[in-house]
Structures are given as structure tokens and as C-alpha cells.
Amino acid sequence: MEPELEDRLPLSQREEWSDVTPLPQDDGPNPVILIAYKREFQETMDYFRAIYQADERSPRALSLTGQAIRMNPGNYTVWHFRRLILAALNEDLHKELDFVEQIASANCKNYQLWHHRRWVAEKLGTDATIYELKFTKKILSTDAKHYHAWSHRQWVLQTLGGWKDELDYCHSLLEEDIFNNSAWNQRYFVITRSPFLGGLKAMRKSEVRYTVEAILTNPENESPWRYLRGLYEGDTERWVNDPEISSVCLKVLSSESNYIFALSMLLDLLCNGFQPSQDFKDAVEALGTSDNSPLDSNLARAVCTVLEEDDSLRANYWRWRKGKLPL
Numbered sequence: 001m002e003p004e005l006e007d008r009l010p011l012s013q014r015e016e017w018s019d020v021t022p023l024p025q026d027d028g029p030n031p032v033i034l035i036a037y038k039r040e041f042q043e044t045m046d047y048f049r050a051i052y053q054a055d056e057r058s059p060r061a062l063s064l065t066g067q068a069i070r071m072n073p074g075n076y077t078v079w080h081f082r083r084l085i086l087a088a089l090n091e092d093l094h095k096e097l098d099f100v101e102q103i104a105s106a107n108c109k110n111y112q113l114w115h116h117r118r119w120v121a122e123k124l125g126t127d128a129t130i131y132e133l134k135f136t137k138k139i140l141s142t143d144a145k146h147y148h149a150w151s152h153r154q155w156v157l158q159t160l161g162g163w164k165d166e167l168d169y170c171h172s173l174l175e176e177d178i179f180n181n182s183a184w185n186q187r188y189f190v191i192t193r194s195p196f197l198g199g200l201k202a203m204r205k206s207e208v209r210y211t212v213e214a215i216l217t218n219p220e221n222e223s224p225w226r227y228l229r230g231l232y233e234g235d236t237e238r239w240v241n242d243p244e245i246s247s248v249c250l251k252v253l254s255s256e257s258n259y260i261f262a263l264s265m266l267l268d269l270l271c272n273g274f275q276p277s278q279d280f281k282d283a284v285e286a287l288g289t290s291d292n293s294p295l296d297s298n299l300a301r302a303v304c305t306v307l308e309e310d311d312s313l314r315a316n317y318w319r320w321r322k323g324k325l326p327l
Helices: 003-008 039-053 059-071 076-089 093-107 111-140 147-160 166-176 181-193 200-217 222-230 236-241 243-255 260-271 278-287 299-310 312-324
Strands: none
Touching: 039 059, 039 076, 059 076, 059 093, 076 111, 093 111, 111 147, 147 181, 166 181, 181 200, 181 222, 200 222, 200 243, 222 260, 236 243, 243 260, 243 278, 260 278, 260 299, 278 299, 299 312
């Protein structure tokens, strides 16, 4: 019989399964509602329960787990048993990566799939690095914020390596979409974790220049503002006194356009001891309020007043911040 025709036959009609007695699902003596499973699914799971109970770790059992997973990729018991079989048979795990990719093509946000993929990659070791980076890159090309793909990619970098081109990869993603907050997050992950870049302090100067340029191009983009603050993690004094930080705030404020995040950063600077020049006071005064009422002489309170009006979605937050400021 042709293999393709054989695959379409019910398991009960296949010679290689003739020695197995299917094990039906036990719904108890008085099930409230019986689920109307499709015949093929019910038969597959009945045979799976039989080999699972018998702990049969054979090529046909492996094939059956593949069939069951294609029908229901969320069945963690099937995935678990598949791993036991793969280990017992000493299967080629490179082929297993191909299997997982096939399942991911339609179920790429399946938790069990990613757990299984990590297990396979861990068994393969550094031989899997290039495959995993390509795999996640492929998924991220269609869903740039795919949590599972980013999480797996970071695990691969930390466990198996592959750091060399990762900063360039982040740069290319941000060139495509400067608003891609996941790419900004990954960039920070790389500069702080890569064993080849020297750490945050070594990268700070060049990263500040890169980030300031991104801010001036799109000051309404929150991601680079957050990234800029993160570049001074654990060194608030340097952040407050770095003229590049106050300068980018002033430039954006002076433009009187898309200044919400510049005001927010200025407020944080003021709360951490920044001593503003008259230019900052003039810039905030120029923004004013819709009723042209005079702003508070305390610059931090004045900033909160402007934010209350111009960032209305978070007005309550800015009122709370103002209430925390000294009188």
C-alpha cells in the first residue's frame, strides 16, 4: 500500500497497530456534558492513551505523538511523552527542530511548543545556536512583538551563545520601525548582557548619541526616552549631570511639539536634584496652559500642571506627582 494512503487509514485498520487495544477516555459514570470529538481525534487519543499507559517508547509511538500534536498542539502530556521517546530512541534532534517549526507555522504562540523547542536546543547544545536564531528571526519578521520568540532568543544567547551579530540585528529592526519597543528592549538586553561589548558603562557614550538622535527624530516615541534613562541604571547622579540629557529635553521643549516625554524626564531630573537654567523655565512657561493662567514659580510643580492638561490620559498621575512635591 502507498505510504500516503496508509497515513490516511484509521489506526484501527493499520496492520502495525493491530496489537494495541485503544484506551477510551474515562469521563466518569455521570459526565455532565460529553465533548463531541471528531472520530479521527478520538481514535488517535485512544491509541495514545494505550501506548502511554504501556510506556511504549518506539518509532510508532513517536509517530503517533506527532499525529496527536498536529491535532492538538496544546496537549502537554503528549509533548512530554514525545521527549521521553526521543531520548529513548536517540533520535536525530535536528529533525525534531524541523517538526517543531512545522507546528509553529500555525501555532507559534503555543507554550508547550516553546518549552519543547528549548529542550531540543539544550540537548543539541551550540550546534543549535544558528538554527534557533534563524527560527526566532523568522517569527519576529511577521510578529515583531512575539513574546515567546524574544524570550527564547534571549535564552539562546545566554545559554548557547550567538551574541556577535545581535546588536546589528537590533539596529536593523529599529531602522525598519523606530517605534518597535521590543527591539529597544532587546538592544538594552544586548548591551548589558553581551560578554563582548564591555557592559553598560563601556557602551553608554555611543548609545546615548544613538538614542538622542532617535528622540530628536521622533520625540513622541516613548521607547528611546525609557532607553535613555536605562543607560544610567544605578548612576542617577551621572544621569542628572550629563549635559546631553538636559540638552535633549530642552531641544524638544523648545520645539513646543510632542514634548510630553521631555517634560516627564525633566520632572524626574528636577526631583533628583537637577538645577535648571533660565532656558528651561522659559521653555516650560512658553507651553503654558489653555487658560493662560500663570504657572507655579516652582518649576517641578509647573511641569506637573502642564502635564495635567496636555497629557490628560494620565492627569490623575500628574496630580499625584505634584502632591508629592515639597511646597
